[in-house]
Amino acid sequence: MAMRSPLSHAVKRTTYKSPATPVLSPCTQRWKRSNATVAPPPVTQSSAGSKGPTAMVFMNMGGPSTTDEVHGFLSNLFSDADLIPLGRLQNYIGPYIARRRTPKIQKQYAEIGGGSPIRKWSEYQAAEMCKILDQTSPETAPHKPYVAFRYANPLTEEMYNRLLADGFGGGKGGRAVAFTQYPQYSCSTTGSSLNELWKWRQRLEGKRAGGEVNPEGAIKWSVIDRWPTHPGLVEAFAQNIEKTLQEYPPERRDNVVLLYSAHSLPMTVVNRGDPYPQEVAATVHAVNQRLGMKYKYRLVWQSQVGPQPWLGAQTSDTVKNLMKKGNTDLILIPIAFTSDHIETLYELDKEVIGEDAEGHEGVKRVESLNGNPIFIQGLADIAKAHLHAGVACSNQMTLRCPGCVSERCLGSKEFFAGQNKLLEPLAA
Known part of the structure; x- marks a missing residue:
């Protein structure tokens, strides 16, 4: 949410x-x-x-x-x-x-x-x-x-x-x-x-x-x-990423940064030993392997709520910080979600891309799995x-x-x- x-x-x-x-x-x-x-x-x-x-x-x-x-x-x-x-x-x-x-x-x-x-x-x-x-x-x-x-x-x-x-x-x-x-x-x-x-x-x-x-x-x-690493899941994500990469001019494509975004967790849950962070990372690694390890990437976290510490870095902060450093070609990948919902349609599309990235044409989101x-x-x-x-x-x-x-x-x-x-x- x-x-x-x-x-x-x-x-x-x-x-x-x-x-x-x-x-x-x-x-x-x-x-x-x-x-x-x-x-x-x-x-x-x-x-x-x-x-x-x-x-x-x-x-x-x-x-x-x-x-x-x-x-x-x-x-x-x-x-x-x-x-x-x-x-x-x-x-x-x-x-x-x-x-x-x-x-x-x-x-x-x-x-x-x-x-x-x-x-x-x-x-x-x-x-x-x-x-x-x-x-x-x-x-x-x-x-x-x-x-x-x-x-x-x-x-x-x-x-x-x-x-x-x-x-x-x-x-x-x-x-x-x-x-x-x-x-x-x-x-x-x-x-x-x-x-x-x-x-x-x-x-x-x-x-x-x-x-x-x-x-x-x-x-x-x-x-x-x-x-987290089933071939069907990995292949569906990889093909969606490749489809989005084709929207960039060839001379810019190799420098696109992939931002895999997953719902965050409170650090109290992480420190309790919850396996979620490493399983999300396993999905990210498997997708990157399928893509031939050709692209720069980061695993980032969204949907934090409350004053207590949550798992980071935050997706919104990462986009803003990378753009300040000149990385304006970014692809957001909702790696822990299997369909569209408010985290993709509002948080990523409207808040992160629409507000944090100010609608920059180089910041895109891959299509969600939906009916893939x-x-x-x-x-x-x-x-x-x-x-x-x-x-x-x-x-x-x-x-x-x-x-x-x-x-x-x-x-x-x-x-x-x-x-x-x-x-x-x-x-x-």
């Missing part, structure tokens, strides 16, 4: 002034027209595949589809201590900050088309991936796409109730895969989403619902918890390999951060790792 001001300032300022000369990038203009969501027809369980049907659940932060949903989104976001730790008074401070920030953030969403397109893209990506899986993994077909957002509709609770209504779980059994759409794992993103999924599983199907930890006929869950067919094929390849491996999660997911003291995190990890005993690999 585009939040550049410290919290101490944010709670005081609720008015917003548009730039004197609004700058909308081609990426923004392309998707401003419609944020309508893709709604695939309902599919109930059948016996089409020997191991099917399979629910494929895309997990992400989400975003408000309309300006009316902004307050609820912000309230959910600022109340989540996994993402933005605010101390013992989180449940009071979070909603207060959300209420004060709502008018400003509503105006930001209004300037990118009236809402976030992340739901539209998530539903499209999930549906297209499932079409591929039905062909490449008939043993686990039919594959039913679902989306579970952490802070916006459809929330995890809504998604889980849809699973039950469609005949998964609730005594009927069935298989579901939680597929994180954060390629690089962080306790504040994937971890928080899995904690929420575990919470609703316990409430709707677990001990709190019927008295048993693993009741007969409950959904069998597994998790695709990270995929290479990326969607990569998602299908990841999902197929996971389904056929018969494992509940990666071995890495079972390791807690060295400084983690969260019992919720421990319970979530133990549950998903424990699903291993319910799964078995498919024959090659």
